[in-house]
Amino acid sequence: MLLAWTGVLMTAAGALAVYLATPHQQITAEPRAPQVWGWAGAGGLVIGLVLLLNWAGPATAVFIVLTVAILVWSTVPLVAAWIRYRGEKN
Numbered sequence: 605m606l607l608a609w610t611g612v613l614m615t616a617a618g619a620l621a622v623y624l625a626t627p628h629q630q631i632t633a634e635p636r637a638p639q640v641w642g643w644a645g646a647g648g649l650v651i652g653l654v655l656l657l658n659w660a661g662p663a664t665a666v667f668i669v670l671t672v673a674i675l676v677w678s679t680v681p682l683v684a685a686w687i688r689y690r691g692e693k694n
Contacts, residue, residue: 611655615669618648619676630684649673 622645623629625638649669656665 607655607659611652611659611665612668612672613652614648614655615652615672616676618645618650618652619673620680621645621648622673623677623680630681630688 621641624631624636625641625645627635627638629635652672653665653669656668659665660668
C-alpha cells in the first residue's frame with residue numbers, strides 16, 4: 605500500500621511541476637524556468653506511473669495517474685486564483 609501512496613504523491617508532485625512550467629500559472633508572480641519544471645514534472649509523472657505499475661495492473665495504473673494529474677490541474681489553478689483574489693481584496 606505504501607507503493608501506491610508513493611506513486612500517487614509522486615504523480616501529484618509531477619503534475620504540480622508541469623503546472624509550474626506553464627506561462628500562465630498563478631502560484632508565483634514571475635514565471636520560473638519552464639524547461640526545468642517541465643522536465644521535472646514529466647519525470648515525476650513517469651516515476652509515479654512506474655511505481656503504480658508495480659502495485660497495480662497497467663490499465664489501473666494509467667487511470668490513477670491520469671485521474672490524479674487531472675485533479676491537480678483542475679484544483680490548483682482555482683485555489684491559487686482564489687487565494688490571490690482574497691489577498692488583493694484586503
